[in-house]
Amino acid sequence: MTLAKFREDPWRTSHPAYQHSALAMSPAPEYASSEVILSSLYRHIGLDSATERTVPQRGRDLDKEVQWYRDRSRKPDAAALDADTFHMLLHSVLESPKLPNQSSKRFVQVTPLVPQAAVVSGSARLSSNSWPAGALVRRMIWLGSRDDSAADATWRALFDALTVSDQDDIFARFLQAEIEAWSPRPAWGLVSPDEKGTLDPGDREGLDYPAKHFVRDLGAIISAKDAMTRRQWTSLLEAVTRLAAVAHVTWLCDVHARAWECVKNALDGGGPVDAIEARAQLFPGSFRFLSYGDRALPGIKDRASAFLQARLGLNATLWAVDPEGSGVFSLSTGNELADLCDRLRRGTRVIETTGLRDAIAEVSERETRTLLCKKGIGSNIMEFARHVLGQRQAANPVLRGYDQGFVLRKRGTSNSSPWVVGLGPVAVLALVHCSLAGTTGPRSVRRLSQHLAGYGTIVDHQDIATNDLGHQLRMLGLVLDSPDAESGMLLVPPFPAAQEETA
Incomplete structure (x- = not known):
């Protein structure tokens, strides 16, 4: 593919060096919810032939089969419930709230309480072209682990935890x-992952990033499973996963923008000269994308826009210097970025003859709406962040309190009210538990503040005593007021047995 073809359709085909990079945003996020991510994770980790494409049709087929049994007053030999009762179980007891724009549609949408529910429910779309949200979680586990063997061990531990065993409550086993x-x-059954390659050890050393925190928190959540019911535990898992997933995507946006800045400087004769300098410029020293109590979506939009501009620039550059996609270049590590920048500095004549700068300027001007996240990839990223982090807006007002693991809440009741950062009670429980995992002795609320910062969520620990997060902590019994502690508040482990086991 030549640079000229890239100019014609810049979003269709990425350069192999970009597409196969360990830091590529793959899979590209679209609409999802926390339950969609968990359902897709079930399919990726243990339901091999239940792909995203098959889920909507399997749900329709199940509805038809249940209706067939209802008409004949029969049931399958292995079933305990009759057809009428099982229909009520699917469409009432286990039903997950539909969005306002789905209120008139009929489809199976149940809470992903057990693996088998993900066979018939939980695809991102009601069509056959849903994106594989569970693959994003798998990617995070590999990027956040120190090596492939550690990632594989985490994957297997997560599979064991998601499996319904004799240790699960009786309702989960029955269901x-x-x-x-x-x-x-x-x-x-366990699906062997096809992910290979984590961050380069040199890049990972001393680096603080959301996927790394997620892998550690995943261990803490798994250790707490025996302390609660299946429904409570899956809610905690959802709460941590939804914050980590959006933080990971936003962090990748920052990394892309910084990589493009390095390449752009190299085109002008600058840029990093060695791996150490490339790492310093490629990976953010501190990552922040949410501020507690403030509006959330404008900042995410700015980062998504910067990512799209970086994607255009990086791919245009790579197609200009390597039109055959020969595999000479790569963008997976700081060392490889430094090598690319060095080649660009030494190949200025090639850059000038290809008209690279004019191509980037022309494509950027033509794709303004996409770069502003009004359509295409940027719009999908915004939809992903809004629905994964935001509290579920149920079509049925009776179910408006269904989602309690949210990270964003509406500031008012109007549809136009802004989304602000505010944790739901389940999210607070999960994050307090994870922040105290592996610790001994009392910890102040500053520990929670530091833990949230690992996901790019900033809250001043001195403000917790007076804001709604402090109110949530008190209501849930997760703090003790103490004049000897910072901010006068000590964190209380929500699951002491699990805490002692982790320590």
Whole structure:
């Protein structure tokens, strides 16, 4: 592919060096919710043939089969419930609230409490072209682990935790068996991941980034499973995953923007000269994208826009210097970025003859709406962040309190009210537990503030005593007021047994 073809359709085909980079935003995020991510994770980790494409049709087929049994007053041999009761279980007891624009649509949408529920429910779209949200979580685990073996161990530990075993509560075991009786295929079993390669050890050393925090918190969440019911535990897992997923995507936006800045400087004769300098310029020393109590979406939009501009610039540059996609270049490590910048500095004549700068300027001007996140990839990123972090807006007002693991809440009741950063009670429980994992002795609320900062969420620990986060902590019994502690508040472990086991 030549630079001229890239100019014609800049979003269709990425250069192999960009597409196969460890830091590429893959899979590209679109609409999802926390339950969609968990359902897709079930499919990626243990339901091999239940792809995103098959889920909507499997849900329709199950509805038809249940109706067939209802008409004949029969049920499958292995089922405990009759057809009428099972229909009510799917469409009432387990039903997850629909969005306002889905209120008139009929489809199976249930809480992903057990793996088998993900066979018939939880795709991002109601069509056959849903994006694989679970692959994003898998990617985060690999990027956040020190090496492939550690990532594989985390993947297997997560599979064991997601498996419904004898240690799960009786309702979870009943539900898994009952859905299996009505929809027996595919069977639950570990899917060997095809992810390979984590961050370069030199790049990872001393680097603080969301995927790394997520892997550590995943261990803390898994250790707490035996302290609660299945529903409570999956809610905690969802709460941590939804914050980590958006933080990870936003962090990648920052990394892309910084990589493009390095390449752009190299085109002008500057840029990093060695791996150490490239790492310093490529990876942000401190990552912040949410400020507690403030509006959230404008800052995410700015980063998504910077990512799109970086994607255009990086791909245009790579197609200009390597039109054959020969694999000479790579963007996975700081060392490889330094090598690319060095080649660009030494190849200024090639850059001038290809008209690279004019191509980037022309494409950027033509793609203004996409770069402003009004359509295409940028719009998808914004939709992803808004629906994953934001509290579910249920079509049925009775169910408006269904989602309690949110990170963003509406400031008012109007549809135009802004989304501000404010943790739901389940998110507070999960993050307090994770922040205290592996610690001994009392910790002040500053520990929670530092933990949130690992996901790019900033809250001054001195403000917690007076803001709504402090109110949530008191209401949930997660703090003790103490004049000897910073801010006068000491954190209380929500699950002491799990805390002692982790320590």
